[in-house]
Amino acid sequence: MAAVDTITGRLAAWVAGLSAGDIPERIRDVAASQLLAHLGALAAGAGHQLGGRVIEAFGPPFRGDAEQTAYVSAALTMLLDFDDTMYAGHVSHSSVGVPLAYAEPLRLDGPSLLTAVVAANETAARVTAAATLGPHRGQTAAHTHLVGAVAGRGSAEGAEARQLVDAWGIALTMPPWVLERGFFGSDAKALTAATPVRTALDAYAAAAAGMHGAPDILEHRDGFLARFAILPLPQAAGHLGDLWHTETLSIKLHPGCAYIDGAVEAAIALHHRVADSIDQIDKVVVEAPIFTVGMEAHSAAHLDGPRSGVAAITFSIPYNVATALIRGRLTAGDLSAAAIADERTWGLARRVEVREARDLSLRALLATSPVGAALRLAGEPAAAWLAALLGGDASDYAAQLVRGPESSFEDAEKAMGARLTVSMSTGEQLTAGVDIPLGFAGPDLRRRHRDLARMKFLQAAEPWMGEEAASEVCRLLEGLPSAGRDEVARLCLLLRDAFSRRRERRQGARPQPSSG
CATH class of the missing domain: 3.30.1330.120 (2-methylcitrate dehydratase PrpD)
Incomplete structure (x- = not known):
């Protein structure tokens, strides 16, 4: 079938054609660290009281149902705000969570798993960047996961490009619009990523069955960007294979925003x-x-x-x-x-x-993430956006944007x-x-992202799954870029066993009904 010349069409063609050999070694290494750090967020969420309620409501993950695993994992990694970020978005709930959920059922090896993570990162981050100068950023930009979940599963399963176009067309027809009252003021925040992950996987199934979505859902005058962006940046979806959003990763070493x-x-x-x-x-x-x-x-x-x-x-x-x-x-x-x-x-x-x-505001605004790269991509209109945000005249900010958009993210920062x-x-x-906080995008993270990811994981995982199992997870992740199917299956088994033991402990602590 002929390629579809829309934003989702170009993204889909890239995902469908991506192989492990197309991904630079440094990007694969960052993706492996991203996965390890994400498992730290998973362990922390699973060990928290609210995580126990999520598991009671929806069941433990890694028990054979990939969709349920993706949903529950997205909730557990969200609830303590311990999720890692990149430019642009909190993508890991879908871009890591969905490929990992399907890894065992699909018998993925390490290179295939990391390829799916990178495919999801690169597509989800681009669509999020295209709308980042709008009303939703951070976790409230939950539409990120409509893109990441489809790309992650599609790459893992080897889906054709047209199926991805249809799945995105269906999913992005129903983007979430998060309400502040419930997000800040209730436990509903825990489901902020899980809900669009489920929507995306439903859309993927619909597309697999032959249902069609709008191929121009992003750029159409009645489409996504028209509603979700104040300054739409459709050009942010370009430069696939040249600009690697994955290397803008920031790893949170503390729970919280x-x-x-x-x-x-x-x-x-x-x-x-x-x-x-x-x-x-x-x-x-x-x-x-x-x-x-x-x-x-x-x-x-x-x-x-x-x-x-x-x-x-x-x-x-x-x-x-x-x-x-x-x-x-x-x-x-x-x-x-x-x-x-x-x-x-x-x-x-x-x-x-x-x-x-003011000096810290300008430093943060102009750093690559969360919005600096988008401001430079927008150019002159972004100067007016900055003036409205910070005060002053647009000309005061125009000089800050004069160097134009990034040609590489190798020197990305989140200050x-x-x-x-x-x-x-x-x-x-x-x-x-x-x-630049420890773990955030910058020179220090580039030098030792694996060490920082390991630190995050072990601190959260050792009390949850035990020192021996946590150490084995670290060893498996270290070799993931060349790991076989058995090693990936072993990783999933360690996670399943940890959730099983946790559930047994919780059930054992409950009062037993009286026999009399």
Whole structure:
């Protein structure tokens, strides 16, 4: 069948023709680290109380039903906001979760699994970038997973391009529009990626059965970009095989929104200086980019002190900075119900102020991710967008965009920095600052992404699946670019066993019905 000359047609032709040999070694290596870090988010979610409720509602993953595994895994990796990011989007829930869910049923080997991950990354990130200058970014840009899930499954199964075009045409007809009230203020956030993953897999099945979707669903005047973008960037879907969005990966080393990481890292750096004198802290001032300040303003209304839900907590600068100052860390355990109820943490959180710093805002806005590459791609219209966001005249920002769009992402950065000033009752002021948080796209991550992914995974997985199993997962992931089918099947078995043991422990802890 002739190629379809639309955005989804070109994406589909690339996915259908992609093989492991087409992917540069550095990109395969990043994708393997992405998978390992994603399993860290999975383990953390599975070990949390809310993860237990997800499993009770929908069953444990990796028990033979690939669609159910993809759905549950997407919920578990979302619920603590421990998901990794790239330019553009929180793609891993679908781009890693779906290929991994189908790996055992399809008997994928390592190269095939990583090819499916990269295919999903590259297509989902491009469509997300095309709409990123719009009302939805981050996790609320849940349409990311309509693209990633179709591409991930299609690559894994060797689907023809026309089937992918139809599947995307069907799925993108019904894109999710996430509502702030439920996203910040309830457990519904846990299903933000799972729901579009299910929609996408339904659309894929429909296309496989011969149902057709609109091939121009993205660029048509009544299509997706017309509704979901203020400045549509259809050109973001180009340069397949030249620009590798996969290498813009940022790995979260702390649960919670990526916009809190700079402040949390600065607070951890000051922990040793204040740990014994928390009660002597008069005030904590966090200077941060506009992303962080805006997130705080939106989420704060949904907090209720020690009774707050985990969704709102993952966005709270005061709670997470206070936790980091007091405990010298921010882990999944610090988002448990017992930790959230700790009045000492809230006592300090009430003394935390968040302020925008213009220099940090410009640094974050112009870095590759989350929007800098999109601003440069948009060109002159983006200067007006920046002026509306930050104030001033568009000409003030035009010079910042003059170098034009990226020709490569090899030097990508995500500079979500922060400055922290702790004022003590003694009059002393303690300061710490961060430019690019640990694990975020930048020179340090490029040097040691596997080490950081391993650190994230082991911290979350060892309490969940045991040290021996967690170490074996790391060994399997290290060899994934050349792994055979048996090694991939072994990885899935380790995950299935971990969920089975967790479920047995939970069931054993429940009171047994009386026999009398």
